[in-house]
Amino acid sequence: xxxxxxxxxxxxxxxxxxxxxxxxxxxxxxxxxxxxxxxxxxxxxxxxxxxxxxxxxxxxxxxxxxxxxxxxxxxxxxxxxxxxxxxxxxxxxxxxxxxxxxxxxxxxxxxxxxxxxxxxxxxxxxxxxxxxxxxxxx
Amino acid sequence: xxxxxxxxxxxxxxxxxxxxxxxxxxxxxxxxxxxxxxxxxxxxxxxxxxxxxxxxxxxxxxxxxxxxxxxxxxxxxxxxxxxxxxxxxxxxxxxxxxxxxxxxxxxxxxxxxxxxxxxxxxxxxxxxxxxxxxxxxx
DNA sequence: ATCGCTGCAAAAATTTTGCAGGTAA
DNA sequence: TTACCTGCAAAATTTTTGCAGCGAT
Numbered sequence: 088x089x090x091x092x093x094x095x096x097x098x099x100x101x102x103x104x105x106x107x108x109x110x111x112x113x114x115x116x117x118x119x120x121x122x123x124x125x126x127x128x129x130x131x132x133x134x135x136x137x138x139x140x141x142x143x144x145x146x147x148x149x150x151x152x153x154x155x156x157x158x159x160x161x162x163x164x165x166x167x168x169x170x171x172x173x174x175x176x177x178x179x180x181x182x183x184x185x186x187x188x189x190x191x192x193x194x195x196x197x198x199x200x201x202x203x204x205x206x207x208x209x210x211x212x213x214x215x216x217x218x219x220x221x222x223x224x225x
Numbered sequence: 226x227x228x229x230x231x232x233x234x235x236x237x238x239x240x241x242x243x244x245x246x247x248x249x250x251x252x253x254x255x256x257x258x259x260x261x262x263x264x265x266x267x268x269x270x271x272x273x274x275x276x277x278x279x280x281x282x283x284x285x286x287x288x289x290x291x292x293x294x295x296x297x298x299x300x301x302x303x304x305x306x307x308x309x310x311x312x313x314x315x316x317x318x319x320x321x322x323x324x325x326x327x328x329x330x331x332x333x334x335x336x337x338x339x340x341x342x343x344x345x346x347x348x349x350x351x352x353x354x355x356x357x358x359x360x361x362x363x
Numbered sequence: 364a365t366c367g368c369t370g371c372a373a374a375a376a377t378t379t380t381g382c383a384g385g386t387a388a
Numbered sequence: 389t390t391a392c393c394t395g396c397a398a399a400a401t402t403t404t405t406g407c408a409g410c411g412a413t
Contacts, residue, residue, distance in 0.1 A: 101387050101392060122378090135395050140378065156294040160403095161377095178343055187343050191335055193352065201354060205316055205325050210356035213294075214331065216339060218348035239367060239412050260403090273370050278403065298378095299402095 091166075094151060105134035109142050110166070118186040119155050119163030119177070157184070158217065174211075180220035189216060229304075232289060243272035247280050248304070256324040257293050257301030257315070295322070296355060312349075318358035327354060 091110050092102045112128045113120065120128070122139045143164055146152040152164040153173045158181060167173025178187040193212050202210040229248050230240045250266045251258065258266070260277045281302055284290040290302040295317050316325040331350050340348040 096388090099388090099392085103387070103393060105394070136377095137379080137396085138394060141393085156298075160294075160298070160300055162298055178339060178345060178348070180345070181347075187345075189339060191339055193331060197329055198354070201316060201327060201329055202356060206359035207316060207318070207325075207354075207356035208362055209319075210316070210354055212352060212354045214350060214352045216336070216345075216348055216350045218340060218345035221344035224346055234413090237367090237413090241368060241412070243369070274402095275371085275404080276369060279368085 091151065094149065098149065100145070105138050106142055108133050109139065109146075113152065113164065113166040116165075117188075119153075119157075119165040121161045121163050125164070155213065155215065157186075157215065176214045176216065178216040178218060180223055181217050182219055182223040185220045185222070187220075229289065232287065236287065238283070243276050244280055246271050247277065251290065251302065251304040254303075255326070257291075257295075257303040259299045259301050263302070293351065293353065295324075295353065314352045314354065316354040316356060318361055319355050320357055320361040323358045323360070325358075 091114075092107070095102055095106070108129055109125060112125055116128075122136065122143060125143075126134065126136050126139050143152065143154075147154055147164070150173070151167055153167055154162050154164055155177070156162065157177075157179050165173070174192065176189045176192065178189050179185070193214055198210055198212060202208065229252075230245070233240055233244070246267055247263060250263055254266075260274065260281060263281075264272065264274050264277050281290065281292075285292055285302070289305055291305055291312075292300050292302055293315070294300065295315075296319060312330065314327045314330065316327050317323070331352055336348055336350065340346065
């Protein structure tokens, strides 16, 4: 946690109650959360929804969180660990929305090929898997 | 085009002016469009925004369009060709939003492995690439 | 003649912004 | 002390819904 706050401090940004609380929620969550879910996970009245929005914009710009999209339109956020580039993917159940974190990633060579073929630079990708989880198959 | 309208008719859904116009816009577009872009592409007053929303929900449910997400939060829609499963990906410029359609896809075996490892069935994926296009590199 | 579809308008939901007071450093 | 932050409230956006009339089949 101190690692996270350190990154904020280095930018001369402040560690406030709401920010610490949000970071703690994100750290403890096994899956990405929407702004509303973050607010609801916070002790009642701990923080305003507007502050959650502002915090997520900030953290995203600092590359401390990653924004991802599942099947509904909502943006979800996941903490990016220090040192980690935050690049991993999810397998989401289309029925119950259970989320599993996935190890596999899109092959690097193939991505390079795509970049080269199209003359693009700094190419990255977003990848999410969807399916029916064991429980929902019954 | 008649192929598309046939699919609607089979469901005893009607081919109306707005629907035909929306389908034509989508058919002619080389890239996925947001609801607002669809409305703007329509001759003035041809159709109401609410109707665009309703149409896209309908077409999505019928699997005639695919919903995808680029870097902004907005949903974009792309027509799925008859016979085609509509599965292809995009390379989007993070500066000017230019979109290139990509041939490469996530390796099937790897996807199967992911499904098996986690006990999921009917696994598919969404994949989008982001980078800086040739023009924006200068 | 049906029943679905549409426009319009209103409602609901989501996200952003302004501002005055509070607070970390 | 000095910026930076926050809550609150209002505004701006985006998306959904109700309803009466129109229109495809």
